[in-house]
Amino acid sequence: MLIIFYIFAALSVLGGLGVLFLRNPIHCALSLVGTFFCLGAIYVMLNAEFVAVIQVLVYAGAIMVLFLFVLMLLSSKDSEQYANKWPIGKILAGLLSLGIFIQIAGLFNAGELQLGPKGAYPLEVVEEVGSIALIGRLLFTDYILSFEIIAILLLVAVIGAVVIAKRRLQ
Amino acid sequence: MIPIEHILLLSAVLFTIGVLGVMLRRNVIVIFMSIELMLNAVNLSFVTFARSMDSMTGVIFIFFIIVVAAAEAVVGLSIILSIFRTRKTLNIDEYNLLKW
Amino acid sequence: MSQIWLVPAFPLLGFLLNGFLGKRFGARFVSFVGPLAIALSFAQSLVLFFQMLEAEGNMLREHLYTWIASGNFEAGINFQVDQLSGLYLLVITGVGFLIHVYSVGYMDGESGYYRFFAYLNLFVFFMLILVLGDSFLLMFVGWEGVGLCSYLLIGYYFEKDSAAEAAKKAFLFNRVGDFGVLSAVLLIFLAFGSIEFSTINAEAATRLELGGGLVTAITLLLFLGATGKSAQIPLFVWLPDAMEGPTPVSALIHAATMVTAGLYMVARLSHLFVLAPFTMHVIAVVGATTALMAATIAITQTDIKRVLAYSTVSQLGYMFLAMGVGAFGAGVFHVMTHAFFKALLFLGSGSVILAIHHEQDMRNMGALKSKLPITYITMLLGTLAISGVPFFSGFFSKDEILWKAFSSPLGSPWFWGVGFLTAGLTAFYMFRMIYLTFHGESRVDSHTLEHVHESPISITIPLMILAVLAVTGGFFGVPHLFNFFPNGMESYFHGFFADIPSGHGSVATEWTLMAFSVGFALFAWFVASRLYHSGFDIAAGLRSKWEWAYQLSLNKWYIDELYNAVIIQPGRLISTHLLWQLFDQNVIDRAVNTTGTVARTVGNTIRPFQNGLTQNYALIFTLGTFLILWYVM
Known part of the structure; x- marks a missing residue:
């Protein structure tokens, strides 16, 4: 179990590094899809099947396909590396990212993580009811307002995307 | 059981890679992908915490984050499309409209 | 409910209508709305005046709304009508109405006709606010407002440089006075914690010691404001220049109403002023000096309106002399009679100026008597009144002042002497004006002379009404000496002003002094007729003999x-x-x-x-x- 996790973790980091270093944006995108799949697997290991499913469906399936569409639409000769305008920026960026990483990692590596009180859904309950059923129940009871609002947000985004991307009539 | 610290460490690594991607890559779409990577890193820590604290709230949050990410991707990509029409490039350094 | 607010509301409405719609609706609309607003205001004033006489304590008050409420300081928009403001109301709206009617004829065909009436209405509005306000705050609004209107109206012919300059001059000189008023108001607030007139008058004696430094400072500062508004030494120089404005403006603002605002303030706060004997003395001295000085300037001026302007300054000095010796009632009485005859004289001069096509130099007039009979007769009546010829209005008020200047504990024979001299000079320069304008040989150029004719009815009717008032107005306050007639003025103001111990001096003295002053005035008339009626040889001889004095007078004492x-x-x-x-x-x-x-x-x-x-x-x-x-x- 643990070994599988480490494999997936290593693969996902590899995918992330691919995004960082691959030259061709399409390769970047495919590498990112790999990362998403790995993350989806880790979600399954964490008993979050629903999240894993939408991770694969929405992220790897929908969003990344959208990215690829756009890339293919635009990048006719855009695969070459652009000239860097400010090289010191690269070094600075590296240092800053390192700093942020150390801070975040230091959070849970320095000592034991202080977690709050346990919630009402231990693993047994989740397995008994089923994670999807639980999420569905919560979404349509406690989080119904957020759910409706997020629906409207999605609608607005769709309309906005159409309006923005539409070719202006000359 | 997977140690929670290890998952969180993975999340931190992915997040940092995302940050680096945003700052180092010059292709707008790749920058966008890096942002998605950061979002996923955050999702991962949400799930981890939800599991280790026996709570469903983190999972619900991920649901919303994914929806927002989808919306963001749609709108962001259409903005990139429309900028590309006038600038004819994906190089973010050429997108210097904010200067004026 | 007495509806005091209606009185200023009508002129304000007139101002708005004339100002915003006058240009579009044309001259007929303006000449209807302008005078009508003042007429309605006058009618309401009359009603209020009689209500006030009936009312308990001769006082009507009306609270409109609270303007400022801060801590224990409260200033509202409150109107009050009492003996003093009641009289002022009638004079402002009554004389104001006549002058509005007059303006319809006088300003006929001027460009900016609507503008003129808008300003005139606005002026009346602010003047009414000034006298109706029950506290310094509201009075100051009016005080500044009339200053603004005065500025606008002096500069009515703003395309003329001299008019624009005169307007600025008037405004700046008034500003110096306003500084005095504002400082005084602050001091008053410190001393009383209130700026309401009733509080100040009622508590003055208890809160401030007689002749103390604070009360002297307050009253001197107030008087500084009064000298600015009422054209006294040292701030009188703007008034003669203010004659650049149209003649009705000179008559209304710079003779009958606004320039008496300073007197109004002094009279309003008489209880405060009597606590500062030093200030009273300063007022009397300044008034007397101004009266004499302006009179000496008036005798050599050649511009008909300037003669009247200096005469106004001189008469205002007279009124301040009265205030200074504690004869508040007499001073206000003179304000009233002066409003009648000086408005009359100004309007008459305007009629003359109109007839000979805007010529103001008396050296280019003469022998207009037969051409302008109504103007001549009314102006002659006005001249008789201002000269103090017995039984005309000026005689009663002026004689009252002279007697008080002599007999009051605050007065002195010197004051009487100065007043006496001034009275003679007044008679002299007024008859000089009459002779130069209406008698002798015509010096009007022949082309103009052919077209000279009497002014239209809208001009002559106000002249005639004012002439009647100028002749009879004095019977309102016949001195005690003529005990066949009750002194209406005294009983009217009974208990309103601060009490000054009654003067010394016997009835015989009073008769003698009166005879002297009347005799001197008649003598001055005689001299004027010698000098200016036929030929100017003697006048020219005198002038060359006293060249320095002539120059001094002509140049307004430099x-x-x-x-x-x-x-x-x-x-x-x-x-x-x-x-x-x-x-x-x-x-x-x-x-x-x-x-x-x-x-x-x-x-x-x-x-x-x-x-x-x-x-x-x-x-x-x-x-x-x-x-x-x-x-x-």
């Missing part, structure tokens, strides 16, 4: 030149060398330039960050995140 040398030139020097070249350029300009330089330097320094490279922004954003994380952990 007061303007004095101001120029003492105030304006040093002021200009200081402004140029110290304020402008030293302070302004070296300190203020440098400070401003430095501000600019600093901003530019800072901008240049941080401009590279705004280089439009999105990733640099992301970098800085990350830096911020890093710093925040660092701080939190």
Whole structure:
């Protein structure tokens, strides 16, 4: 179990590094899809099947396909590396990212993580009811307002995307 | 059981890679992908915490984050499309409209 | 409910209608609305006046709304009508109405006709606010408002340089006085914690000691304001220049109403003023000096309106003399009679000026008697009134003042002497004006003379009404001496003003003094007729003999030149060398330039960050995140 996790973790980091270093944006995108799949697997290991499913469906399936569409639409000769305008920026960026990483990692590596009180859904309950059923129940009871609002947000985004991307009539 | 610290460490690594991607890559779409990577890193820590604290709230949050990410991707990509029409490039350094 | 607010509301409405719609609806509309507004206001004033006489304590009050309420300080828009403001109301709206009617004829065909009536209405509005207000706050609103209207109306022919200059001069001189009033109001608030007239008058004696420093300072500052508004030494020089305005304006603002605002203030606060004997003395001396000085200037002026202007200054000096010796009632009485005859004289002079096509120089007049009979007769009546010929209105009020100046405990024979001399000079220059204008040989150029005819009915009717008032107005306050007739003035103002111990002096003395002053006035008339009726040989001889005195008088005692040398030139020097070249350029300009330089330097320094490279922004954003994380952990 643990070994599988480490494999997936290593693969996902590899995918992330691919995004960082691959030259061709399409390769970047495919590498990112790999990362998403790995993350989806880790979600399954964490008993979050629903999240894993939408991770694969929405992220790897929908969003990344959208990215690829756009890339293919635009990048006719855009695969070459652009000239860097400010090289010191690269070094600075590296240092800053390192700093942020150390801070975040230091959070849970320095000592034991202080977690709050346990919630009402231990693993047994989740397995008994089923994670999807639980999420569905919560979404349509406690989080119904957020759910409706997020629906409207999605609608607005769709309309906005159409309006923005539409070719202006000359 | 997977140690929670290890998952969180993975999340931190992915997040940092995302940050680096945003700052180092010059292709707008790749920058966008890096942002998605950061979002996923955050999702991962949400799930981890939800599991280790026996709570469903983190999972619900991920649901919303994914929806927002989808919306963001749609709108962001259409903005990139429309900028590309006038600038004819994906190089973010050429997108210097904010200067004026 | 007495509806006092209606009185100023009508002129305000008239102002709004004339000002905003007058241009569109034309002259007929304006000449209907303008006088009508004042007529309605006059009608309401009459009603209020009689209500006030009936009312308990002769006082009507009306609270409109609370303007300022701060801590224990409260200032409302409250109107009050009592004996003093009641009388002023009638004079303002009554004489104001006549002058509005007159203006319809006088200003006929002028460009900006609607503007004139709008301003005139606005002036009446502010003047009414001034006299109706129950506290300094409201009075000051009116005080400034009439100053503004005066400025606008003096500068009515603003395309003429002299008019624009005169308007500025009037405004600036009034400003000096306003400074006095404002400072006094602050002191009053410190002393009383209130700026309501009723409180001040009622508590003056208990809160302030007789002759104390504070009350003297307050009253002197108030008097400074009064000298500005009422054209007394040292601030009188603006009034003669104010004659650049149209004649109805001179009659209404610079003779009958606004210039008496200073007197109104002194009379309103009589209880405060009597606590400062020093101030009273200053007032009397300034009044007497102004009266004499202006009279000596008036005898050589050749511009008909300037003669009247100096005469106004002189008469105002008379009224202040009355105030200064504690004869508040007599002073206000003279305000009233003066409003009648001086408005009449101004309007008459306007009628003459109109008839000979805007010629104001008396040397180019003469023998207009037969051409302008109504103007001549009414002006003659006005002249008789102002000269103090017995049983005309001026006689009663002037004689009352002279007697009080002599007999009051605050008075002295010197004051009487100055008043006596002034009365003679007044008669002299007024008859000089009459003779030069209406008698002798015509010096009008023949072309103009053919077209001279009596003014239209809208001009002559106000003249006739004012003439009747100028003749009979005095019977309102017949002195005790003529005990066949009750002294209405005294009983009217009974208990209103601060009490001054009644004077000494026997009835015989009073008769004698009166006979002297009347005799002197008649003598001055006689001299004027000798000098100016037929031929000017004697006058010319006198002039060459007393050249220096003539020049002194003609040049108004060189007061303007004095101001120029003492105030304006040093002021200009200081402004140029110290304020402008030293302070302004070296300190203020440098400070401003430095501000600019600093901003530019800072901008240049941080401009590279705004280089439009999105990733640099992301970098800085990350830096911020890093710093925040660092701080939190």
